[in-house]
Amino acid sequence: MTKLIDGKQVAENLKVQIASSVKKLIALGITPGIAVILVGDDPASQIYVRNKQRAAEKLGIDSEVITFPATVSEEKILAKINGLNANPAIDAILVQSPLPDHIDEHHIQSAIAPEKDVDGFHAHNVGALFANSEGYYPMANTPRGIMTLLKEYVPDLTGKNALVIGRSILVGRPMMAMLNNANATVTLAHRHTKNLAQLVATADVIIVAVGKPHFLKMSAAKADAVVIDVGINRLEDGQLVGDVLDDMPDSEQLLTPVPGGVGPMTIATLMQTTIELAQQHSIFE
Numbered sequence: 326m327t328k329l330i331d332g333k334q335v336a337e338n339l340k341v342q343i344a345s346s347v348k349k350l351i352a353l354g355i356t357p358g359i360a361v362i363l364v365g366d367d368p369a370s371q372i373y374v375r376n377k378q379r380a381a382e383k384l385g386i387d388s389e390v391i392t393f394p395a396t397v398s399e400e401k402i403l404a405k406i407n408g409l410n411a412n413p414a415i416d417a418i419l420v421q422s423p424l425p426d427h428i429d430e431h432h433i434q435s436a437i438a439p440e441k442d443v444d445g446f447h448a449h450n451v452g453a454l455f456a457n458s459e460g461y462y463p464m465a466n467t468p469r470g471i472m473t474l475l476k477e478y479v480p481d482l483t484g485k486n487a488l489v490i491g492r493s494i495l496v497g498r499p500m501m502a503m504l505n506n507a508n509a510t511v512t513l514a515h516r517h518t519k520n521l522a523q524l525v526a527t528a529d530v531i532i533v534a535v536g537k538p539h540f541l542k543m544s545a546a547k548a549d550a551v552v553i554d555v556g557i558n559r560l561e562d563g564q565l566v567g568d569v570l571d572d573m574p575d576s577e578q579l580l581t582p583v584p585g586g587v588g589p590m591t592i593a594t595l596m597q598t599t600i601e602l603a604q605q606h607s608i609f610e
């Protein structure tokens with residue numbers, strides 16, 4: 326087998342640290358709180374939101390899920406966000422993606438107060454990340470969780486060739502910035518990229534966030550490549566697979582499994598960001 330990166334275990338370790346930080350906050354009279362807005366009834370989104378809620382509950386973080394039907398108006402969601410922005414019990418606000426087509430996602434995400442923007446989507450926080458600014462600001466949890474995971478397996482990314490495939494606002498773009506801030510040489514590939522096979526063959530670290538089963542074969546990567554599979558694809562038979570096909574059973578390469586790789590790290594990192602926001606709010610109270 327290609328060696329598997331144990332995202333579940335690293336996430337568990339991170340949650341132990343988070344639980345102790347939550348205890349300290351609660352001793353100070355501060356209970357961290359996250360609000361999740363879920364629009365429509367997409368089954369995958371419901372699973373993720375339930376996972377988030379369960380993780381929060383286990384750690385002693387207050388969580389509130391607000392659900393709207395798919396037909397909800399933008400005004401209704403904005404009014405809810407304004408209420409949460411003003412609510413001192415709420416430290417973190419997350420609007421689950423994707424949103425129905427009639428809703429302007431950017432408009433919604435921008436309405437979240439930057440200091441409660443647990444996804445790091447607000448232009449203020451995106452700008453700070455891309456500028457590698459000093460001080461605290463929230464950043465997207467999936468790429469941040471990947472950085473935590475990479476730290477365990479590739480402690481120093483300086484000068485490494487990092488290839489990010491997929492340029493979404495949720496993963497690819499912030500991933501590019503974080504790898505760049507860690508001194509990797511970053512290439513961001515997407516649907517118009519022409520020499521992908523060549524880029525794959527020379528990359529030390531590959532982050533695949535495309536959303537297509539078997540998009541990348543491990544045999545196309547270097548013998549010592551570290552591959553992070555962000556894909557979550559449900560096949561017709563119900564099987565959950567990533568974007569990567571492991572066709573190199575005896576290689577020394579490293580790969581994150583799906584499930585049990587990036588997913589658990591995303592959830593743990595979301596909790597980490599939530600308590601950091603609560604800490605920030607307690608400092609400035």
Ligand SMILES: Nc1nc(=O)c2c([nH]1)NC[C@@H]1CN(c3ccc(C(=O)N[C@@H](CCC(=O)O)C(=O)O)cc3)C=[N+]21
Nearest residue numbers: 372373376419420421422423444584585586588589591
């Ligand atoms: N505003 C926003 N922020 C997000 O962070 C966000 C989002 N929208 N929309 C969708 C994506 C996806 N996402 C996942 C969270 C947990 C698992 C997870 O728990 N995965 C498990 C398996 C879950 C299963 O069985 O389906 C695993 O990989 O082991 C996966 C994916 C957060 N996202």
